[in-house]
Amino acid sequence: MAATIIDGKAIAERLRARVREEAARLAPSGVTPALAVVLVGENPASQVYVKSKSRQTLEAGMRSFDHARPASATQQELLELVGRLNADPEVDGILVQLPLPPQIDAQRVLEAIDPAKDVDGFHPVNVGRLATGAPALMPCTPLGSLMLIRSVRPDLAGAEAVVVGRSNIVGKPMAQLLIAESCTVTVAHSRTRDLPGVCRRADILVAAVGRPETIRGDFVKPGAVVIDVGINRVPNPAAGEGKTKLVGDVAFEEAREVAGAITPVPGGVGPMTIACLLRNTLVAACRRRGLPEPEL
Numbered sequence: 314m315a316a317t318i319i320d321g322k323a324i325a326e327r328l329r330a331r332v333r334e335e336a337a338r339l340a341p342s343g344v345t346p347a348l349a350v351v352l353v354g355e356n357p358a359s360q361v362y363v364k365s366k367s368r369q370t371l372e373a374g375m376r377s378f379d380h381a382r383p384a385s386a387t388q389q390e391l392l393e394l395v396g397r398l399n400a401d402p403e404v405d406g407i408l409v410q411l412p413l414p415p416q417i418d419a420q421r422v423l424e425a426i427d428p429a430k431d432v433d434g435f436h437p438v439n440v441g442r443l444a445t446g447a448p449a450l451m452p453c454t455p456l457g458s459l460m461l462i463r464s465v466r467p468d469l470a471g472a473e474a475v476v477v478g479r480s481n482i483v484g485k486p487m488a489q490l491l492i493a494e495s496c497t498v499t500v501a502h503s504r505t506r507d508l509p510g511v512c513r514r515a516d517i518l519v520a521a522v523g524r525p526e527t528i529r530g531d532f533v534k535p536g537a538v539v540i541d542v543g544i545n546r547v548p549n550p551a552a553g554e555g556k557t558k559l560v561g562d563v564a565f566e567e568a569r570e571v572a573g574a575i576t577p578v579p580g581g582v583g584p585m586t587i588a589c590l591l592r593n594t595l596v597a598a599c600r601r602r603g604l605p606e607p608e609l
């Protein structure tokens with residue numbers, strides 16, 4: 314039986330609508346959550362992301378402050394900007410778009426962000442809180458992926474979960490979130506021996522490899538929930554000379570024949586990332602002010 318296709322676009326839309334409702338509930342107390350986005354240089358993919366983030370922040374009834382800096386910006390300039398945003402009482406969330414130009418030590422910049430405003434969840438304090446089960450701001454892509462998993466499998470206790478990829482942005486925090494859901498978690502990566510065999514154990518398989526269609530149909534356990542975090546642009550000669558298309562890290566057509574549920578690319582995890590960023594901005598705004606936190 315072919316898999317259920319998990320509609321990330323629709324689930325993200327519902328989450329954004331909930332954020333909009335909750336933001337509207339804060340308005341009478343004079344609170345309008347605000348997200349500051351720092352973009353350095355002219356990476357086209359980053360420019361698209363940042364524009365989308367700003368638009369969706371405004372659509373959710375929150376404020377968006379964009380801080381664009383040239384590719385020549387120095388470490389000192391960025392640290393000063395982050396310092397000003399930390400001190401600005403109007404700013405609830407700070408996001409520094411990655412990647413940063415090579416002259417910038419990204420980790421130092423991320424560590425300069427006030428953990429209470431760290432809506433990406435990349436600051437070591439939030440990483441540590443997530444790992445120890447304390448209230449944290451959680452990285453958006455793994456959090457969105459967990460919401461998609463829960464949409465088809467609400468009770469994850471005891472499930473075998475395999476996360477392929479060990480990045481700080483996705484793989485490691487995804488593993489932490491699944492541990493917190495009482496899954497038995499394996500983290501696989503480029504040096505894993507017998508990747509297909511490891512993946513075949515998974516009731517929940519999360520692919521965050523960064524290489525197109527690496528996870529084949531025969532890596533998938535029948536009935537598994539497959540979450541594809543990858544977004545890869547590849548040539549699409551069938552559509553004509555020079556044309557391209559987006560594919561995930563999972564060979565979708567093969568995997569959907571075996572999986573119980575699977576996310577498409579595009580329209581799966583992608584839309585959840587920004588929706589979770591809006592959620593985190595709202596949560597940060599409430600926590601900073603000691604206001605009750607909505608369940609989102």
Ligand code: GUN
Binds near residue numbers: 453454
């Ligand atoms: N670049 C690609 N994804 C992300 C993300 O989730 N956060 C930030 N800050 N930069 C990114």
